[in-house]
Amino acid sequence: MKFTTQMDAARKGILTKEMQVVAKKEQIDTQELMKLVAEGKVAIPANKNHTSLDPNGVGFKLKTKINVNLGVSRDSTDLNVELEKVNEAVALGAESIMDLSNHGNTREFRKKLTQECPAIIGTVPIYDAVVYYNKALKDITSQEWIDIARMHAEDGVDFMTIHCGLNRSTAQRFKKNKRLTNIVSRGGSLMFAWMEMTGKENPFYEFYDEVLEICRQYDVTMSLGDACRPGSIADSGDISQIEELVTLGELTKRAWEKDVQVIIEGPGHMPLDQIEANMRIQQTVCHGAPFYVLGPLVTDVAPGYDHITSAIGGAIAATYGASFLCYVTPAEHLRLPTVEDVKEGIIATRIAAHAADIAKGLKGAKDWDYEMSKARKEIDWDRMFELCIDPERAKAYRASSKPEKEDTCSMCGNMCAMKNMNRILEGETISVWNE
Numbered sequence: 001m002k003f004t005t006q007m008d009a010a011r012k013g014i015l016t017k018e019m020q021v022v023a024k025k026e027q028i029d030t031q032e033l034m035k036l037v038a039e040g041k042v043a044i045p046a047n048k049n050h051t052s053l054d055p056n057g058v059g060f061k062l063k064t065k066i067n068v069n070l071g072v073s074r075d076s077t078d079l080n081v082e083l084e085k086v087n088e089a090v091a092l093g094a095e096s097i098m099d100l101s102n103h104g105n106t107r108e109f110r111k112k113l114t115q116e117c118p119a120i121i122g123t124v125p126i127y128d129a130v131v132y133y134n135k136a137l138k139d140i141t142s143q144e145w146i147d148i149a150r151m152h153a154e155d156g157v158d159f160m161t162i163h164c165g166l167n168r169s170t171a172q173r174f175k176k177n178k179r180l181t182n183i184v185s186r187g188g189s190l191m192f193a194w195m196e197m198t199g200k201e202n203p204f205y206e207f208y209d210e211v212l213e214i215c216r217q218y219d220v221t222m223s224l225g226d227a228c229r230p231g232s233i234a235d236s237g238d239i240s241q242i243e244e245l246v247t248l249g250e251l252t253k254r255a256w257e258k259d260v261q262v263i264i265e266g267p268g269h270m271p272l273d274q275i276e277a278n279m280r281i282q283q284t285v286c287h288g289a290p291f292y293v294l295g296p297l298v299t300d301v302a303p304g305y306d307h308i309t310s311a312i313g314g315a316i317a318a319t320y321g322a323s324f325l326c327y328v329t330p331a332e333h334l335r336l337p338t339v340e341d342v343k344e345g346i347i348a349t350r351i352a353a354h355a356a357d358i359a360k361g362l363k364g365a366k367d368w369d370y371e372m373s374k375a376r377k378e379i380d381w382d383r384m385f386e387l388c389i390d391p392e393r394a395k396a397y398r399a400s401s402k403p404e405k406e407d408t409c410s411m412c413g414n415m416c417a418m419k420n421m422n423r424i425l426e427g428e429t430i431s432v433w434n435e
């Protein structure tokens with residue numbers, strides 16, 4: 001039997017090879033996974049032209065996945081550095097990479113990714129349109145915006161973030177209800193500016209059916225962009241964001257009617273106490289579609305440490321329903337991240353994702369922690385390093401301050417509680433003082 005998208009296959013009862021891979025990775029029954037894909041609660045972004053993909057699922061009952069943003073910009077044009085980031089991201093366990101290139105030969109890099117990279121590949125066609133057409137924003141036609149999305153789909157990208165929820169109605173509401181930091185989504189701000197200058201409706205909203213046909217043909221997952229995501233905690237949960245979310249809920253249903261898979265983008269900057277409610281509202285309004293959050297950053301005041309503000313918010317968001325975390329690096333708000341920044345961002349986001357998986361009670365999530373604590377109790381350093389989320393860093397820390405005795409560390413030395421408790425419980429006498 002033939003199928004178009006993973007969702008179409010699931011609805012027809014066809015178990016695709018991608019579903020089989022995902023079910024095995026997640027230790028979930030294939031029939032259960034198929035049902036979740038059919039209902040839209042899980043997306044398996046897998047473009048038919050992404051030949052090197054090692055598929056992963058995003059959504060309900062699955063492990064929290066993480067995305068890494070990279071790509072060249074006008075101020076940082078070295079493709080080799082971006083490729084180094086890709087390799088680092090894959091090696092560190094990122095399931096998804098978004099190529100946000102907005103300068104130079106973006107197509108060549110994008111195609112290289114879909115031919116060689118096993119991670120899910122996402123893009124934002126709006127950025128690329130400005131570079132590709134090489135003309136002023138206001139001169140891009142509605143059809144040209146759509147054509148860019150088609151080109152990305154042909155190139156094999158697995159998901160596209162498209163800001164189709166920012167229509168003229170939301171734009172009017174946004175103008176009436178002033179915000180501290182306006183629209184901070186790059187794609188959202190470009191589309192808002194285009195609508196203001198041309199007086200036209202957002203083409204991705206106006207010609208949404210055409211966009212869906214493209215997605216259906218190649219099996220591109222729609223990542224419904226949140227143009228009005230808050231860029232400061234002062235703007236969090238305001239009327240523009242909520243109105244856009246309601247539109248995204250309607251667009252989700254229309255996508256599912258055409259068997260197009262959907263994920264929903266979310267905030268943004270958001271105080272801790274609002275995150276749980278925001279996740280619940282999203283699940284209700286968007287009918288349980290997987291939620292992809294950009295942070296949330298729980299305070300605005302920590303440039304240089306925003307991988308931490310984001311990991312705090314991400315852990316809470318994922319605990320209460322988000323299934324996909326976009327990493328944030330320490331360079332956020334300051335510059336394009338270096339390879340080292342990328343690494344810091346990935347590790348922080350992986351910690352957040354894993355912490356949420358424990359809290360959600362996902363099958364097997366706690367086993368990793370159990371093994372680590374067992375190795376700690378046994379003071380088995382090799383095993384501890386094997387289990388570390390970042391073994392390289394852990395080894396470097398230990399090596400930088402050697403203890404007098406191998407079975408302790410320089411933190412407590414002879415007062416090592418782990419060691420002394422093991423010994424006393426085995427009936428040994430411990431002196432501590434003269435050992």
Ligand code: SF4
Pocket residue numbers: 408409410411412413415416417418419
């Ligand atoms: S010395 Fe202290 S910190 Fe180090 S392993 Fe023992 S109990 Fe842990």
